[in-house]
Amino acid sequence: MIATANETTLNARVDVRFSPTGRPLAVRYDGRLWVVTEEPVHWSERDAWWERRRTAPAGAGNIVDIEFWRVQVKLSANAALRTFLLRREPAAAEWLLESIS
Template sequence: MGMFSESVDVHCTASGQPLKLVWAGRPYTVCAEPVRWYERRQWWAEERRAPLGSGPGLVDHEIWRVQVRPEPDEAGEPLTLDLSRHLGSGRWRLLRIHDALHPKTA
């Protein structure tokens, strides 16, 4: 699994769920139901002070695990990616690329 942080453009449904994305200039379509969770961040090490009323996004990162296929052909094995959305700016980052699981052959 690769772990890094790279900007990615994400297009969402009206409810905020990832639907399509553009990564490294290539469009992808989400091909399975995404999963969302939150991870605690070290806000005390990253922020000088917490402005009054800045609770959402200060303590937790919103993370989405999505399976995507390249457009327009949408053929081949899907990629599994972890994306993070910064609640204040609405910007998305690609955090992890999961290795594909391939069945072992004899």
């Protein structure tokens, strides 16, 4: 991903609230609750585990897929729309806010 002039790269831990179907509903970042307003975009990429020399015991689960969500969020109905890029590393429980644009 290439950062643009109006994009901030963070890699900050965030809490993400999901619907029962697994769709993000809200993101808690910097003590504030950002509500997802548009249909989010979801995808996965493969981690280059061989470059990081990461190993895992048998049965550890998926250690190669990095999960992403691009979500449009607002603090309130009249607030400016922001785009958050969320990332979860393989075998991690927490979500990271990779960037805001």
